[in-house]
Amino acid sequence: MIRILLRYIILFVLTLLVLAGLSFSLAYLFPGDVLANLTGITAQNEMQRAALAQQFHLDSGYIVQFYHYLKNLLTGNWGYSFISGMPLSEEVRLALPATIELATYAMLLAIVIGIPVGCYAGLRSYTAADYTINSASMIGYSFPVFWLALLFILMFSLEWNIAPLSGRISLLFEVPPKTGFILIDILFADNINRLLAFRDALHHLMLPTLAISVISIASMVRITRRSVIEVKNKPFVAAARTRGLSQGQIFYRHILRNALLPILPLMAIQITTLITNAMIVETLFSWPGIGNWLIQAIYQRDYPALRIGMLAVAFMVVTLTILIDLFNRVIDPSREKYERVAV
Amino acid sequence: MPMLDIKNLTLEIDNGTSRVKALDRVNLTIKSGEIRALVGESGSGKSLIVAAISGALPDQFYLTADRMDWNGESLLSMSSEQRREIMRRDIAVVFQNPISALDPSATLGEQLEESIPAELVEGKWFWQRRKSRRKAAISTVHKVGIKHHRNYLNAYPHQIPTDIGQKFMIAMALISQPKLLIVDDPTRGMETTTKTQVLKLLTRLNQTRSLSILFISHDLLAISSMAHTMTVLYCGQSVESGRMKMLRKRPLHPYTKALLDSAPSFRHDLPPKSILPNMDGTIPSLKHVPIGCRLGPRCPRAQKDCVITPAVRRIHDHTYSCHFPLHMEKL
Incomplete structure (x- = not known):
């Protein structure tokens, strides 16, 4: 169980890293000033610009920049909106x-x-x-x-x-x-x-x-x-019928649970x-939701907002998908069989 | 009066364009307290008979019979509620493949306990009844030779070996204290000691509780040691049926003889390293069944008349369907 959990956590972190990398590269890919795209603040003078560049380590290599970008993301410093001038973390919240x-x-x-x-x-x-x-x-x-x-x-x-x-x-x-x-x-x-x-x-x-x-x-x-039709034709349902169980017993004890198990991962796909x-x-x-926003x-060509909005939506989808998959892993008894050694 | 009496059971499969007779006028009777063996090659329709008796047939199968009685009541004309009641209390079935016949999402204990009929559970309150159910489950599991009930009652079907699964199916069948037990190849995949154990258990149940058993197997040695009577099936037709002793001593149908001859354990006169006699050819597929006696093309004694389906003939309690039976001069 711990190994499964660990695997899911690693998967989760790696996916988020890729997403963060993508959102970071957007700052370079969007038209306009990289610094402005990254912070959402248009520098008024050289001194402020130098201070911001210092804070985001724009003079260093991409890797270092990405590292500091991640650090800013984690501390909640997501930049400001071009249009409203509000902190993006507040707007997304x-x-x-x-x-x-x-x-x-x-x-x-x-x-x-x-x-x-x-x-x-x-x-x-x-x-x-x-x-x-x-x-x-x-x-x-x-x-x-x-x-x-x-x-x-x-x-x-x-x-x-x-x-x-x-x-x-x-x-x-x-x-x-x-x-x-x-x-x-x-x-x-x-x-x-x-x-x-x-x-x-x-x-x-x-x-x-x-x-x-x-x-x-x-x-x-x-x-x-x-799913119900599939389970209904399984041999164990026929076997349950020959044991003289009633239709209700067969449905609630044998069909329902087996039919719902494969639905869960499909639900995860539905979430997107x-x-x-x-x-x-x-x-x-x-x-007033994130889509409208x-x-x-x-x-309004609010590039910092686009960058963060994309990251926030992707984060939500990835989290939900992985959580549902993990939940399905936990409740489905037959899925632990991969861990057993075949003799 | 026989307990289960089936006469001219015909099972047709609709494959879209035409109907194929998977079972062609099969006769089968089981008396109270008797062990009847049902033998035949793979594909001869043994499991279909089990499905027909237990009522677990898919929709595109059409079943007709002159008679299909359980203790004098017709199984075909009774309501599904009555049929269910008979399946719940009187007839129990052990299916061929135990792992697919068990619900993968429920523990074995749950499935075993739900098979106990409500009137066999003691106690008034639910905790008393739960305790009684558990007790019955544990004792039945011990009876079929599973010692570590703790390991297995809480296990899921994919966690257990096949032979435990097979024993569990037998336990599930026995827990409702049936009058007739239908076992479809119960010893498949078991090693000799376990096999002997299961066969002994079945024999003992037959002797002590006068449980009737319909025993379906390929294992002729096991059959001859425990069965009282035998029905031989070939390609959906019942070719010969009678007491085990008579059938072994003097088979009337050429197929029965070929089947018994092909088992080396029965042939004490077989010299070492000699070729085991067998019948040429294989069992025909359901798409290409011969007309008349279905053994016709393979039969060494076949003649022109064999294109007409032979009628069932009877000598005392020995019935056979053949135009040119063996051993007639001795009778």
Whole structure:
């Protein structure tokens, strides 16, 4: 177990190093002054410029520069935004949780709806119910997310007026960002009607979450269905049937667990799609998340923000993927067999 | 009255374009307290019979039979709930490949304990019942010859050797105290001492609890030492069936004779280094089954009439399906 953990940690650190290297090289690849790209501060005079160059060791070789870049990254000195002049660490700290929040709710929705529906379709495989669910999930999976989000805005916001068009919460409520997750922040906020604020936030959350989760639910249904059908035809299920176990016992004790095990690593792959979709949807709903923030940075040629934004998103995806894989390793008993010596 | 009575069991496999008869009018009866051996080459349909009796057939298999009775009740016409009840209490099956027949994500102990029928568990509260289940599991595991139950009850199927898995399958079958035990090649992959142990266990259960056993194996020596009656299967047809002694002394069907002759342990008169007699050719694949008697093309006694499927003939409790049987002059 310790060896597995160590292997994952090494993998994690190496991947992050490559990503950091990439983000460091961006400072050179972006047009403009390297020092300005790296720090986000445009030097006003020679003295300030010399001081900054000294701090980032720009006169030394690339390796030394990279080493100091890493050191700055780890201490939280990520540079400043060209546009707002705010420290980037502060901006990312505000934007990233908003995206994570959106993606988490979409994922939860996908799990809560997708897995039971997928199981049902798998158990009733090749019947009318199964074909209906399968085609519905195919249609849901084929929707382009930006178009679906626009459609939702058109229908729910403009036509029927049951959901707000954009933003995270009505401007009437002042919620100080503490954790960055709006639903949690509301609970900590003072001087507002928490219940009303909560309902308002949920209203705002509804459309973007739905838009993202349609695709996630559809793919979850398909993965689960496939997996259940596969497990259903395994010999041990037939053997359990000959032992006279009931359908329910067979499903809950033998099919479900074996079907869910291969779903987990596939979920890790889904996360990338999910976050990409979340970033696209954010721009459409003016959701103050990292996707929206990055798009703004691109429009405004905010190179330091792009550099750090890329690193932050990549860090999040890599961490989640590796964590899910590790979790799967821990709970799947048959995966430890690689450690055993074959006689 | 026989316990399990199967007459003219036909199993057809739909391969998209046509239907192939994988089992062609097989007859099989098992009396209470009897050990019946079912022998035949690989691919003769032995495991299909097991699947047909236990109801574990895939969807594209079509089963028809004139009679398939369990203690006078028809297995074919009863509801799936009744069928399940019979499988739970009366019939137990040990499958050929133990590792794939065990759930890879559950420990062996869990799987063994879930096979115990609820009415055999003592106690009223769940902790008493859990204790009773554990006790039953441990004693059954000891009975089949697994000494270190601590190591194995908490192990997962991929962690155990095949012979332990095989014994575990037997334990799982025995724990519901069945009346009929169907064992599909239970001693495969075991070394001689373990094999003897398992065979002794089966014989003892047969004698003490009058457990009926349908014993499917390639091991003719083991069969002849423990079975009372034998049914010989060739390419999905039951060719001969009768008491073990009669079959060994005077096989009527040419295939039975060839099968017994091919086992050196039965041939005390076989001179050293002589060629072991065997039948030419191999068992035909299901796509190219001959018409009539399926042994026809390989049979040394085949004649023109063999293209018509021979009817089942009976001499006392010895049945055979052959137009030109052996040893008739002696009868």
